[in-house]
Amino acid sequence: EKSGYDWFMRKEIFEQPRAVADTLLGRYSDNGELVLDEIRIGPEELRRVDKIIIIGCGTAYYAGMVAKYVIEHWTRIGCEVELASEFRYRDPIVDANTLCVAISQSGETADTLQAIRHAREQGSKVIAICNTNGSTIPRESDAVIYTHAGPEIGVASTKGFLTQLIACYLLGLFLAQVRGVKFGDEIGAVMDELAGMPPRIQRLLDGADEVYGLAHELIDQGDYVFLGRHVGYPAAMEGALKLKEIAYLHAEGFAAGELKHGPIAIINPGMPVFVIVPPAGRDQLHDKVVSNIQEVRARGARTIVLAEEDDGEVDAYAERVIRLPRVSTLLQPVLAVVPLQLFACELATALGNDVDQPRNLAKSVTVE
Ligand code: F6R
Numbered sequence: 001e002k003s004g005y006d007w008f009m010r011k012e013i014f015e016q017p018r019a020v021a022d023t024l025l026g027r028y029s030d031n032g033e034l035v036l037d038e039i040r041i042g043p044e045e046l047r048r049v050d051k052i053i054i055i056g057c058g059t060a061y062y063a064g065m066v067a068k069y070v071i072e073h074w075t076r077i078g079c080e081v082e083l084a085s086e087f088r089y090r091d092p093i094v095d096a097n098t099l100c101v102a103i104s105q106s107g108e109t110a111d112t113l114q115a116i117r118h119a120r121e122q123g124s125k126v127i128a129i130c131n132t133n134g135s136t137i138p139r140e141s142d143a144v145i146y147t148h149a150g151p152e153i154g155v156a157s158t159k160g161f162l163t164q165l166i167a168c169y170l171l172g173l174f175l176a177q178v179r180g181v182k183f184g185d186e187i188g189a190v191m192d193e194l195a196g197m198p199p200r201i202q203r204l205l206d207g208a209d210e211v212y213g214l215a216h217e218l219i220d221q222g223d224y225v226f227l228g229r230h231v232g233y234p235a236a237m238e239g240a241l242k243l244k245e246i247a248y249l250h251a252e253g254f255a256a257g258e259l260k261h262g263p264i265a266i267i268n269p270g271m272p273v274f275v276i277v278p279p280a281g282r283d284q285l286h287d288k289v290v291s292n293i294q295e296v297r298a299r300g301a302r303t304i305v306l307a308e309e310d311d312g313e314v315d316a317y318a319e320r321v322i323r324l325p326r327v328s329t330l331l332q333p334v335l336a337v338v339p340l341q342l343f344a345c346e347l348a349t350a351l352g353n354d355v356d357q358p359r360n361l362a363k364s365v366t367v368e
Contacts, residue, residue, distance in 0.1 A: 006349065008356045012149075020334070034187055038145055051097065055112060060160075063165055064101070066330075069231050071175065074173060074181070088118050098125075102115065102116045105152060113140065120140070125142045129164055147160070166197075200327065216350060224252075232278055239344070242340060247344055248348075257288065269299070286311075290317070293318065303317060303320075304319065305322070308324055
Protein backbone atom coordinates (compact mmCIF):
# COMPACT_ATOMS: atom_id res chain seq x y z
CA GLU A 1 0.00 0.00 0.00
CA LYS A 2 1.53 3.25 -1.16
CA SER A 3 -0.75 5.37 1.07
CA GLY A 4 -1.13 8.18 -1.44
CA TYR A 5 2.46 8.24 -2.66
CA ASP A 6 3.27 7.57 -6.31
CA TRP A 7 6.13 5.20 -5.49
CA PHE A 8 7.11 3.01 -2.58
CA MET A 9 10.51 4.62 -2.63
CA ARG A 10 9.09 8.07 -2.03
CA LYS A 11 6.80 6.72 0.70
CA GLU A 12 9.78 5.04 2.36
CA ILE A 13 11.84 8.24 2.26
CA PHE A 14 9.01 10.05 4.02
CA GLU A 15 8.66 7.26 6.58
CA GLN A 16 12.18 7.85 7.84
CA PRO A 17 11.36 9.94 10.91
CA ARG A 18 9.12 7.11 12.10
CA ALA A 19 11.60 4.39 11.12
CA VAL A 20 14.42 6.07 13.02
CA ALA A 21 12.22 6.64 16.09
CA ASP A 22 11.14 2.98 16.08
CA THR A 23 14.74 1.79 15.82
CA LEU A 24 15.60 3.83 18.92
CA LEU A 25 12.56 2.65 20.86
CA GLY A 26 13.19 0.82 24.13
CA ARG A 27 16.97 0.93 23.88
CA TYR A 28 17.57 3.23 26.80
CA SER A 29 16.60 2.32 30.35
CA ASP A 30 15.37 4.69 33.06
CA ASN A 31 18.61 4.28 34.96
CA GLY A 32 20.59 5.66 32.03
CA GLU A 33 21.83 2.37 30.56
CA LEU A 34 21.78 1.38 26.96
CA VAL A 35 20.02 -1.98 26.62
CA LEU A 36 20.48 -4.17 23.59
CA ASP A 37 18.66 -7.30 24.67
CA GLU A 38 19.34 -9.04 21.43
CA ILE A 39 23.11 -9.03 21.98
CA ARG A 40 23.56 -12.50 23.33
CA ILE A 41 27.34 -12.20 23.48
CA GLY A 42 28.52 -11.91 27.09
CA PRO A 43 30.24 -8.78 28.45
CA GLU A 44 33.45 -10.75 29.09
CA GLU A 45 33.64 -11.69 25.44
CA LEU A 46 32.88 -8.17 24.30
CA ARG A 47 35.66 -6.84 26.51
CA ARG A 48 38.14 -9.22 24.87
CA VAL A 49 37.44 -7.94 21.36
CA ASP A 50 40.60 -6.41 19.89
CA LYS A 51 39.43 -5.85 16.33
CA ILE A 52 36.12 -5.18 14.61
CA ILE A 53 35.42 -5.97 10.98
CA ILE A 54 32.27 -4.56 9.44
CA ILE A 55 30.97 -6.14 6.27
CA GLY A 56 28.16 -5.36 3.88
CA CYS A 57 27.34 -4.65 0.25
CA GLY A 58 26.19 -1.50 -1.50
CA THR A 59 24.26 0.82 0.77
CA ALA A 60 24.90 -1.42 3.79
CA TYR A 61 28.62 -1.07 3.13
CA TYR A 62 28.30 2.72 3.20
CA ALA A 63 26.51 2.46 6.55
CA GLY A 64 29.50 0.37 7.63
CA MET A 65 31.90 3.11 6.55
CA VAL A 66 30.10 5.54 8.85
CA ALA A 67 30.17 2.91 11.61
CA LYS A 68 33.95 2.62 11.35
CA TYR A 69 34.44 6.30 12.21
CA VAL A 70 31.86 6.12 14.98
CA ILE A 71 32.93 2.87 16.63
CA GLU A 72 36.64 3.68 16.54
CA HIS A 73 36.05 7.12 17.98
CA TRP A 74 33.78 5.93 20.76
CA THR A 75 35.42 2.62 21.69
CA ARG A 76 39.06 3.01 20.58
CA ILE A 77 38.89 -0.51 19.12
CA GLY A 78 40.49 -0.81 15.68
CA CYS A 79 37.77 -1.15 13.10
CA GLU A 80 37.92 -2.21 9.46
CA VAL A 81 35.13 -2.06 6.96
CA GLU A 82 35.06 -4.23 3.92
CA LEU A 83 32.84 -5.16 1.03
CA ALA A 84 31.44 -8.61 1.79
CA SER A 85 32.33 -9.77 -1.70
CA GLU A 86 36.01 -8.94 -1.11
CA PHE A 87 36.32 -10.11 2.49
CA ARG A 88 35.72 -13.77 1.84
CA TYR A 89 38.36 -14.19 -0.82
CA ARG A 90 41.39 -12.44 0.64
CA ASP A 91 42.18 -14.82 3.49
CA PRO A 92 41.24 -12.26 6.15
CA ILE A 93 42.86 -12.37 9.57
CA VAL A 94 40.06 -13.08 12.01
CA ASP A 95 40.07 -15.00 15.26
CA ALA A 96 38.16 -15.44 18.50
CA ASN A 97 38.93 -11.85 19.54
CA THR A 98 37.60 -10.39 16.31
CA LEU A 99 34.05 -9.10 16.28
CA CYS A 100 32.38 -9.18 12.90
CA VAL A 101 29.45 -6.86 12.23
CA ALA A 102 27.37 -7.84 9.21
CA ILE A 103 25.00 -5.19 7.92
CA SER A 104 22.15 -6.32 5.69
CA GLN A 105 18.67 -4.92 5.22
CA SER A 106 17.28 -8.13 3.70
CA GLY A 107 19.34 -10.58 5.70
CA GLU A 108 19.61 -12.71 2.57
CA THR A 109 22.53 -11.22 0.65
CA ALA A 110 24.70 -14.12 -0.48
CA ASP A 111 28.01 -12.24 -0.35
CA THR A 112 27.39 -11.14 3.23
CA LEU A 113 26.19 -14.58 4.26
CA GLN A 114 29.30 -16.26 2.85
CA ALA A 115 31.46 -13.70 4.65
CA ILE A 116 29.92 -14.34 8.07
CA ARG A 117 30.11 -18.09 7.58
CA HIS A 118 33.80 -17.70 6.88
CA ALA A 119 34.31 -15.43 9.91
CA ARG A 120 32.55 -17.86 12.23
CA GLU A 121 34.59 -20.77 10.91
CA GLN A 122 37.65 -18.84 12.09
CA GLY A 123 36.10 -18.51 15.56
CA SER A 124 34.95 -14.91 15.29
CA LYS A 125 31.68 -13.73 16.83
CA VAL A 126 29.19 -12.13 14.47
CA ILE A 127 26.62 -9.44 15.19
CA ALA A 128 24.09 -8.84 12.43
CA ILE A 129 22.39 -5.51 11.84
CA CYS A 130 19.30 -6.47 9.92
CA ASN A 131 15.80 -5.29 9.03
CA THR A 132 14.18 -8.64 8.32
CA ASN A 133 13.09 -10.80 11.23
CA GLY A 134 14.14 -14.40 11.04
CA SER A 135 16.11 -14.02 7.82
CA THR A 136 19.22 -16.11 7.15
CA ILE A 137 21.98 -13.70 8.20
CA PRO A 138 20.61 -13.08 11.72
CA ARG A 139 19.86 -16.78 12.10
CA GLU A 140 23.47 -17.60 11.31
CA SER A 141 24.89 -14.86 13.55
CA ASP A 142 25.68 -14.91 17.27
CA ALA A 143 23.57 -11.83 17.91
CA VAL A 144 21.41 -9.36 16.05
CA ILE A 145 20.37 -5.74 16.31
CA TYR A 146 17.15 -5.36 14.39
CA THR A 147 16.42 -2.12 12.65
CA HIS A 148 12.73 -1.33 12.78
CA ALA A 149 12.30 0.33 9.41
CA GLY A 150 9.36 -1.91 8.48
CA PRO A 151 9.30 -3.71 5.13
CA GLU A 152 11.33 -1.92 2.48
CA ILE A 153 9.70 -2.49 -0.91
CA GLY A 154 11.59 -0.07 -3.14
CA VAL A 155 14.71 -1.74 -4.47
CA ALA A 156 16.86 1.30 -3.67
CA SER A 157 17.44 1.36 0.05
CA THR A 158 16.42 4.52 1.92
CA LYS A 159 14.88 3.94 5.34
CA GLY A 160 16.95 0.78 5.47
CA PHE A 161 20.11 2.90 5.34
CA LEU A 162 19.06 5.49 7.91
CA THR A 163 18.05 2.83 10.41
CA GLN A 164 21.30 0.94 9.79
CA LEU A 165 23.14 4.10 10.79
CA ILE A 166 21.08 4.30 13.98
CA ALA A 167 21.84 0.66 14.81
CA CYS A 168 25.55 1.36 14.28
CA TYR A 169 25.45 4.29 16.72
CA LEU A 170 23.68 2.06 19.26
CA LEU A 171 26.25 -0.69 18.81
CA GLY A 172 29.14 1.75 19.19
CA LEU A 173 27.66 3.19 22.37
CA PHE A 174 26.89 -0.25 23.73
CA LEU A 175 30.45 -1.46 23.20
CA ALA A 176 31.77 1.72 24.82
CA GLN A 177 29.46 1.12 27.79
CA VAL A 178 30.41 -2.54 28.20
CA ARG A 179 34.10 -1.75 27.98
CA GLY A 180 33.81 1.16 30.39
CA VAL A 181 35.22 3.81 28.05
CA LYS A 182 32.03 5.84 28.07
CA PHE A 183 29.83 6.48 31.05
CA GLY A 184 26.26 7.44 31.82
CA ASP A 185 26.42 11.14 31.02
CA GLU A 186 28.24 10.82 27.75
CA ILE A 187 25.98 8.00 26.59
CA GLY A 188 22.93 9.97 27.72
CA ALA A 189 24.05 12.98 25.70
CA VAL A 190 24.37 10.96 22.49
CA MET A 191 21.05 9.22 23.14
CA ASP A 192 19.40 12.63 23.56
CA GLU A 193 20.84 13.80 20.29
CA LEU A 194 19.68 10.60 18.57
CA ALA A 195 16.20 11.07 20.02
CA GLY A 196 16.18 14.49 18.35
CA MET A 197 16.89 13.10 14.89
CA PRO A 198 13.31 12.27 13.74
CA PRO A 199 12.11 15.92 13.91
CA ARG A 200 15.30 17.06 12.16
CA ILE A 201 14.74 14.54 9.36
CA GLN A 202 11.16 15.78 9.17
CA ARG A 203 12.37 19.34 8.64
CA LEU A 204 14.42 18.18 5.66
CA LEU A 205 11.41 16.34 4.25
CA ASP A 206 9.32 19.47 4.68
CA GLY A 207 11.80 21.15 2.33
CA ALA A 208 11.36 18.48 -0.37
CA ASP A 209 9.90 20.88 -2.96
CA GLU A 210 13.09 22.87 -3.11
CA VAL A 211 15.12 19.72 -3.76
CA TYR A 212 12.59 18.57 -6.35
CA GLY A 213 12.98 21.92 -8.13
CA LEU A 214 16.71 21.37 -8.21
CA ALA A 215 16.21 17.87 -9.65
CA HIS A 216 14.20 19.31 -12.54
CA GLU A 217 16.81 22.00 -13.12
CA LEU A 218 19.67 19.51 -13.23
CA ILE A 219 17.88 16.78 -15.13
CA ASP A 220 19.86 16.72 -18.36
CA GLN A 221 23.44 16.72 -17.11
CA GLY A 222 25.65 13.81 -18.10
CA ASP A 223 27.69 13.33 -14.96
CA TYR A 224 27.15 14.10 -11.29
CA VAL A 225 29.82 14.30 -8.62
CA PHE A 226 29.33 13.95 -4.86
CA LEU A 227 32.02 15.02 -2.42
CA GLY A 228 32.30 14.47 1.30
CA ARG A 229 34.92 13.98 3.93
CA HIS A 230 35.08 11.94 7.15
CA VAL A 231 31.54 10.57 7.68
CA GLY A 232 30.38 12.81 4.84
CA TYR A 233 32.38 10.65 2.46
CA PRO A 234 30.14 7.56 2.77
CA ALA A 235 27.13 9.90 2.60
CA ALA A 236 28.47 11.21 -0.72
CA MET A 237 28.98 7.65 -1.97
CA GLU A 238 25.40 6.82 -1.03
CA GLY A 239 24.10 9.91 -2.85
CA ALA A 240 25.91 8.82 -6.01
CA LEU A 241 24.72 5.22 -5.69
CA LYS A 242 21.07 6.33 -5.47
CA LEU A 243 21.41 8.31 -8.68
CA LYS A 244 23.05 5.40 -10.51
CA GLU A 245 20.50 2.88 -9.31
CA ILE A 246 17.28 4.63 -10.15
CA ALA A 247 18.16 7.42 -12.61
CA TYR A 248 20.69 5.28 -14.56
CA LEU A 249 23.01 8.25 -14.63
CA HIS A 250 26.72 8.43 -14.24
CA ALA A 251 27.42 9.60 -10.71
CA GLU A 252 30.61 9.38 -8.70
CA GLY A 253 31.28 9.89 -5.03
CA PHE A 254 34.73 10.95 -3.91
CA ALA A 255 36.48 11.70 -0.66
CA ALA A 256 36.85 15.47 -0.89
CA GLY A 257 40.47 15.29 0.25
CA GLU A 258 41.28 13.11 -2.76
CA LEU A 259 40.11 15.72 -5.25
CA LYS A 260 43.52 17.06 -6.11
CA HIS A 261 44.95 13.54 -6.36
CA GLY A 262 43.00 12.94 -9.52
CA PRO A 263 39.24 13.41 -9.61
CA ILE A 264 39.39 17.19 -10.04
CA ALA A 265 40.55 16.51 -13.60
CA ILE A 266 37.04 15.42 -14.59
CA ILE A 267 35.34 18.61 -13.42
CA ASN A 268 33.84 20.36 -16.45
CA PRO A 269 32.05 23.69 -16.61
CA GLY A 270 28.38 23.14 -15.77
CA MET A 271 28.91 19.78 -14.03
CA PRO A 272 26.72 19.39 -10.92
CA VAL A 273 28.91 18.81 -7.88
CA PHE A 274 27.22 18.10 -4.55
CA VAL A 275 29.37 18.87 -1.54
CA ILE A 276 28.58 17.75 2.00
CA VAL A 277 30.16 20.20 4.43
CA PRO A 278 31.01 19.01 7.96
CA PRO A 279 29.70 21.08 10.86
CA ALA A 280 31.95 24.02 11.67
CA GLY A 281 33.87 22.78 14.70
CA ARG A 282 37.19 22.50 16.40
CA ASP A 283 39.05 20.63 13.70
CA GLN A 284 39.85 21.99 10.27
CA LEU A 285 37.70 19.61 8.28
CA HIS A 286 35.04 22.20 7.66
CA ASP A 287 37.46 24.75 6.21
CA LYS A 288 39.18 22.18 4.05
CA VAL A 289 35.89 21.12 2.49
CA VAL A 290 34.94 24.77 1.94
CA SER A 291 38.22 25.12 0.00
CA ASN A 292 37.19 22.13 -2.10
CA ILE A 293 33.95 23.90 -3.04
CA GLN A 294 36.01 26.88 -4.09
CA GLU A 295 38.29 24.66 -6.21
CA VAL A 296 35.49 23.02 -8.16
CA ARG A 297 33.63 26.29 -8.51
CA ALA A 298 36.74 27.86 -10.03
CA ARG A 299 36.53 25.16 -12.72
CA GLY A 300 32.96 26.11 -13.56
CA ALA A 301 31.11 23.37 -11.64
CA ARG A 302 27.56 23.99 -10.46
CA THR A 303 28.05 23.64 -6.73
CA ILE A 304 25.18 22.29 -4.66
CA VAL A 305 26.28 22.57 -1.08
CA LEU A 306 24.80 20.76 1.91
CA ALA A 307 25.80 22.76 4.97
CA GLU A 308 24.63 23.54 8.48
CA GLU A 309 21.88 26.10 8.73
CA ASP A 310 24.05 28.83 10.24
CA ASP A 311 27.13 28.16 8.12
CA GLY A 312 27.65 31.43 6.25
CA GLU A 313 31.09 30.54 4.93
CA VAL A 314 29.79 28.43 2.05
CA ASP A 315 27.56 31.08 0.50
CA ALA A 316 30.23 32.70 -1.64
CA TYR A 317 31.06 29.49 -3.50
CA ALA A 318 27.70 27.75 -3.59
CA GLU A 319 25.29 27.99 -6.48
CA ARG A 320 22.71 26.45 -4.17
CA VAL A 321 22.77 25.68 -0.47
CA ILE A 322 20.68 22.95 1.10
CA ARG A 323 20.54 23.65 4.83
CA LEU A 324 21.02 20.83 7.32
CA PRO A 325 19.86 21.07 10.95
CA ARG A 326 22.71 21.27 13.45
CA VAL A 327 24.04 18.00 14.86
CA SER A 328 27.41 16.65 15.89
CA THR A 329 29.70 15.55 13.08
CA LEU A 330 29.28 11.81 13.60
CA LEU A 331 25.49 12.02 13.27
CA GLN A 332 25.42 14.30 10.23
CA PRO A 333 25.10 11.51 7.59
CA VAL A 334 21.62 10.71 8.93
CA LEU A 335 20.59 14.16 7.74
CA ALA A 336 22.85 14.74 4.73
CA VAL A 337 21.60 11.67 2.88
CA VAL A 338 17.92 12.69 3.01
CA PRO A 339 18.06 15.52 0.40
CA LEU A 340 20.22 13.27 -1.80
CA GLN A 341 17.54 10.55 -1.67
CA LEU A 342 14.85 13.11 -2.54
CA PHE A 343 16.96 14.44 -5.40
CA ALA A 344 17.55 11.00 -6.93
CA CYS A 345 13.93 9.93 -6.50
CA GLU A 346 12.56 13.08 -8.14
CA LEU A 347 15.06 13.11 -10.98
CA ALA A 348 14.46 9.43 -11.77
CA THR A 349 10.68 9.72 -11.68
CA ALA A 350 10.87 12.83 -13.89
CA LEU A 351 12.83 10.72 -16.37
CA GLY A 352 9.93 8.26 -16.36
CA ASN A 353 11.81 5.45 -14.62
CA ASP A 354 10.27 2.81 -12.41
CA VAL A 355 12.09 3.77 -9.22
CA ASP A 356 10.65 0.89 -7.22
CA GLN A 357 11.98 -1.73 -9.60
CA PRO A 358 14.95 -0.22 -11.41
CA ARG A 359 16.33 -2.10 -14.37
CA ASN A 360 18.92 -4.81 -13.76
CA LEU A 361 18.54 -4.75 -9.97
CA ALA A 362 16.92 -7.12 -7.47
CA LYS A 363 15.87 -6.30 -3.92
CA SER A 364 17.99 -9.02 -2.45
CA VAL A 365 20.96 -10.48 -4.21
CA THR A 366 20.90 -14.13 -3.24
CA VAL A 367 23.64 -15.25 -5.60
CA GLU A 368 27.31 -14.37 -5.28
C1 F6R B 1 21.19 0.12 -2.56
C2 F6R B 1 20.83 -1.29 -2.60
C3 F6R B 1 21.92 -2.31 -2.55
C4 F6R B 1 21.84 -3.06 -1.23
C5 F6R B 1 22.85 -4.21 -1.18
C6 F6R B 1 22.85 -4.90 0.17
O1 F6R B 1 20.08 0.93 -2.69
O2 F6R B 1 19.68 -1.63 -2.60
O3 F6R B 1 23.18 -1.71 -2.72
O4 F6R B 1 22.08 -2.13 -0.21
O5 F6R B 1 22.55 -5.12 -2.18
O6 F6R B 1 21.59 -5.42 0.47
P1 F6R B 1 21.25 -5.93 1.91
O7 F6R B 1 21.32 -4.76 2.83
O8 F6R B 1 19.87 -6.48 1.82
O9 F6R B 1 22.28 -6.95 2.27
